[in-house]
Amino acid sequence: MSSVRVLATDLEFPEGPVVMPDGSVVLVEIRGQRLTRVYPDGRKEIVAKIPGGPNGAALGPDGKIYVCNNGGFSWIPAGKMIMPGPQPDDYLGGAIQRVDLQSGKVETVVTKCGAHDLRGPNDLVFDKHGGLWFSDLGKRRAREMDVGGMYYLKPGMSEIVEIVHGVLPANGIGLSPDENTLKPRDPIYRGERGQPICGLGGYQMFDSLAVEANGNVCVATLVSGCISVIAPDGTLVEQVPTGDRVTTNIAFGGPELKTAYITLSGKGELIAMDWPRGGLPLNFLNK
Numbered sequence: 001m002s003s004v005r006v007l008a009t010d011l012e013f014p015e016g017p018v019v020m021p022d023g024s025v026v027l028v029e030i031r032g033q034r035l036t037r038v039y040p041d042g043r044k045e046i047v048a049k050i051p052g053g054p055n056g057a058a059l060g061p062d063g064k065i066y067v068c069n070n071g072g073f074s075w076i077p078a079g080k081m082i083m084p085g086p087q088p089d090d091y092l093g094g095a096i097q098r099v100d101l102q103s104g105k106v107e108t109v110v111t112k113c114g115a116h117d118l119r120g121p122n123d124l125v126f127d128k129h130g131g132l133w134f135s136d137l138g139k140r141r142a143r144e145m146d147v148g149g150m151y152y153l154k155p156g157m158s159e160i161v162e163i164v165h166g167v168l169p170a171n172g173i174g175l176s177p178d179e180n181t182l183k184p185r186d187p188i189y190r191g192e193r194g195q196p197i198c199g200l201g202g203y204q205m206f207d208s209l210a211v212e213a214n215g216n217v218c219v220a221t222l223v224s225g226c227i228s229v230i231a232p233d234g235t236l237v238e239q240v241p242t243g244d245r246v247t248t249n250i251a252f253g254g255p256e257l258k259t260a261y262i263t264l265s266g267k268g269e270l271i272a273m274d275w276p277r278g279g280l281p282l283n284f285l286n287k
Contacts, residue, residue, distance in 0.1 A: 003274040004243070007261075008038040013084070014263040014270055015208065016057035016123070018065065018285070019253025025261055025270060026065055026101070028054035031075055031082065035065065035099055038270055048104040052092040056123035056173075056208065056249075059285045061130040064098040066109070068121035068134055071095070081246065081266045087139040094118030096134060096153065110153065113160045119146045123173045123208050126283045130155035133163075133182060135170035145169075150182070172208030172249070176232070177215050177280055198234040200224075208249035211280040213257070220247045220262070227262065242271070252279020 007025065008014075012032030017025050025038045026047065035047040035054060053070035060066045071092045073084035095118060096109045111118055124134035132153040138146030148170035150163040163182075175182060200206075200221070206228070207220040215232045225245040229237040246266030253259050254272075257279035261272050 005272045006269055007040075007272055008042055008044055008270040009268060011036070011044075011263075011268040011270060013082070013265045014268065015055055015248050015265060016067070017249055017251040017261045017263055017270065018057050018059055019251050019259075019261055020059075021285075023253070025251075025253075026057060026059075027263060027270060028057050028067060030055060030070075030073065030084070030265075035067065037101075046104075047101060048099045048106050050097065050099070050106055052095070053120075054097075055121065056134070058124050058126055058132075058282070060098065060126060060132070061284045062098075064100055066124060066126075066132060067097045067099060068124050069095045069097050070120040070122060070137060071139065083246070087141050091139070094121045094136065094139075096121055096124070096132070109157050110160050113151055113162050116162075118151075120148075122171050125173055125175055127175060127179050128283050130284075132157065133173055133175070135173045137169045137171060171206065172219060174209050174211040174217065174280075176211065177213065196234075197232075198230045198236060200228065200236070204228075207247070210250045210252055210260075212252075213278045213280045215280075216277070218250050218260070220249050222246060222248075227260070240273075243267075244269070257281065 013030040014027050016028045023040045034049050037045045053072040054067045055070045056068040071094045074088040075082050076085040095111045120137040120139045122135045122137040136149045138148045148167045149165035152161045204224045205222040209219040217230045219228045221228045226239040226241045244264035244266045248265045249263045251261045258275050260275040
């Protein structure tokens with residue numbers, strides 16, 4: 001971990017890093033209920049306050065930041081950390097929102113798919129056509145929980161389609177380099193809707209992810225505190241330690257996209273480290 005650089009501290013459960021062309025990183029603070037920009041010199045700027053639970057973030061074709069809002073968590077002390085808990089009393093419902101980076105204006109794009117409310121949108125990725133794929137984690141309550149799902153907002157953001165529903169809580173999501181394969185962090189579908197790629201032994205849990213240019217999936221891995229690099233055939237290539245058991249997300253930036261920007265939600269930090277392979281360019285951001 002000699003190449004680790006701490007870019008920002010005192011973040012309130014950071015997630016969803018987006019590496020901007022100017023070298024700054026826009027991310028959400030879930031517990032802080034805001035969208036924040038971190039500049040290369042470490043300066044932090046609040047872009048917008050977002051009630052509920054801003055979660056994943058992505059830059060859209062219109063230059064606005066799209067945010068998965070999970071509706072909010074309750075927060076539970078866990079040693080020196082504060083961790084997300086069940087659905088809170090002030091739960092706002094799930095939504096996809098967009099934020100104007102200049103004005104900070106927050107607009108709600110969608111809250112339903114047909115008759116069904118979104119429960120806990122978590123992560124999202126744009127395809128080359130401008131369509132938005134996103135996962136829904138569901139919500140957990142004291143004695144029950146929602147199942148998860150994945151959805152597609154067609155280009156123009158006016159029509160939403162349910163891709164799959166009834167899966168275990170669906171978290172990180174990405175696209176293969178040819179965009180023909182959806183790579184969600186939830187390998188268990190019903191029937192033929194998908195297939196498991198990789199499962200880790202022991203007590204380790206997958207969170208959000210990014211894809212390398214060669215198709216490897218880099219998954220933030222909870223408890224063991226690392227980034228797990230998984231080849232398209234399911235082979236575990238390596239695990240890169242981060243120093244935080246609550247490592248939640250990764251994004252690529254810098255020259256040749258060989259800098260990994262990683263959110264350490266337990267410590268409340270954004271870090272960067274040199275990466276041996278280049279990341280997959282994101283549509284409307286790195287191209």
